Amino acid sequence: MAATGVLATLVSPQGRRAETLAAIQALQSAAADEPGTTLFSINEHRDEPGTFSVFERYESDAAVDEHRHSPAMQDFREALIALGIRPALTFTQPIDPA
Numbered sequence: 001m002a003a004t005g006v007l008a009t010l011v012s013p014q015g016r017r018a019e020t021l022a023a024i025q026a027l028q029s030a031a032a033d034e035p036g037t038t039l040f041s042i043n044e045h046r047d048e049p050g051t052f053s054v055f056e057r058y059e060s061d062a063a064v065d066e067h068r069h070s071p072a073m074q075d076f077r078e079a080l081i082a083l084g085i086r087p088a089l090t091f092t093q094p095i096d097p098a
Helices: 017-031 061-068 071-083
Strands: 004-011 037-044 051-058 088-092
Touching (some): 004 061, 051 061
Antiparallel strands (some): 037 051
């Protein structure tokens, strides 16, 4: 099983940075307890406050599927809908050092 990475970029609506960050942090907290999650790092763009990139790494595609179908992810989706956010997702395959 190969590790899988996910890069999610979310842009909070004007004046709703705190709500956006709270939703991401709630998902981060839940992901920490999910088997197969090895990284969930929230980063805010220096030159674009309220724009967040979340770096995620999972042990396998199965772990990604578990995360995507978790109750915490459903809550997160509902929060994003309420905020009017549609994240940009990029799925990656980590390359080990040569």
